[in-house]
Amino acid sequence: MTALFIGGVLAFVLALIGTRVTIRIFSRMGRGQPILGKEDRGPEHEHKAGTPTMGGVAILAAAILAYVLTHFRRGVVFSDQALIMILGIVLLAALGFLDDYVKVHRARNRGIFWKTKGWLVLFVSAGIATWLALGTGVKTTLSFTRWDYPGWNMPVWLWVIWATLIIFATTHAVNVTDGLDGLAGGTGLFGFIAFTVIAFWGFRNPEIYQIVNPLDLAVLAVAFAGACAGFLWWNAAPARIFMGDVGALGLGAALGLFALTTNTQLLLPIIAGLQVMEIGSVALQMGVFRLSGRTRRLFRISPIHHHFEMVGWPETTVIIRFWVISGICVAAALGFYYTDWLSAAGLR
Secondary structure, three states, rough: OOHHHHHHHHHHHHHHHHHHHHHHHHHHHOOOOOOOHHHOOOOOOOHHHHOOOOOOOHHHHHHHHHHHOOOOOOOOOOHHHHHHHEEEEEEEEHHHHHHHHHHHHHOOOOOOOOHHHHHHHHHHHHHHHHHHHHHHHOHHHHHHHEEEEEEOOOOOOHHHHHHHHHHHHHHHHHHOOOOOOHHHHHHHHHHHHHHHHHHHHHHHOOHHOOOOOOOHHHHHHHHHHHHHHHHHHHOOOOOOOOOHHHHHHHHHHHHHHHHHHHOOOOOOOHHHHHHHHHHHHHHHHHHHHHHHEEEEEEEEOOOOOOOOOOOOOOOOHHHHHHHHHHHHHHHHHHHHHHHHHHHHHHOO
């Protein structure tokens, strides 16, 4: 438990200081985030143009550094799963960094990877999923709250496809959610707190959950939670810095990878319920628009957080209400997890 406290506090402090330094560096460079204009028929956010972006670098650096420093404490050891996860997170964040750089350098919101970024993310996701399946002891079963519930065995190749889709989906879901000040960071914080609890509970109950190196996963999860909290100090509305694609892709990959390594794949849509709602709104909008012959839309604009802005909700109202929804989803997921533990432990 002490290791989790150390990891979380270190990550918070490092992100708090690191984000402030990042703001100063990017502000001196005189370039910031380009914003879509009125031609996109969305809410007016032009006043945010020029705000420093790529703050996700500070989140990821703080989380990874805090994770490493925590291992100076006796009893906390590095695991192959966590190291593979970090590599995958860094690779996907690097794609986001390149996209952010192009946006800022060319003052174009869509970046150079607008059409090809998805394929690159899919390729990297497949590589990390394959490495996890072949290079670690991760369970290749379909799981809800533990490896044997429902515990349907999958061939390795099928699990790799399944894991690839999970990583791919979560990166895009968080990327879509990252549209208002503090929205992606706050909801990501809730998710990482959930995985900290899940991994630590797996560490305390190894005979039930059989998670590989659960304590190390808990330390990594709490480091990401602390880093998100430190970043939010500067990212809360009105934001002094945006996380950018480098942060959104990195945090999204982390959420998906934690679900895979803690055997909670089917619980992930509840933990990330807000992100599911966000990317679902985009899918529904596109589906209705295409089926209607490009004449109708389900929402005024997607993702859905912009729809509520368009109907008159202030930005801060949307953010706080969406945080509440995310918190309820995480609480419900942990409730399912605890209830199943009572059943598995024979306490009910």
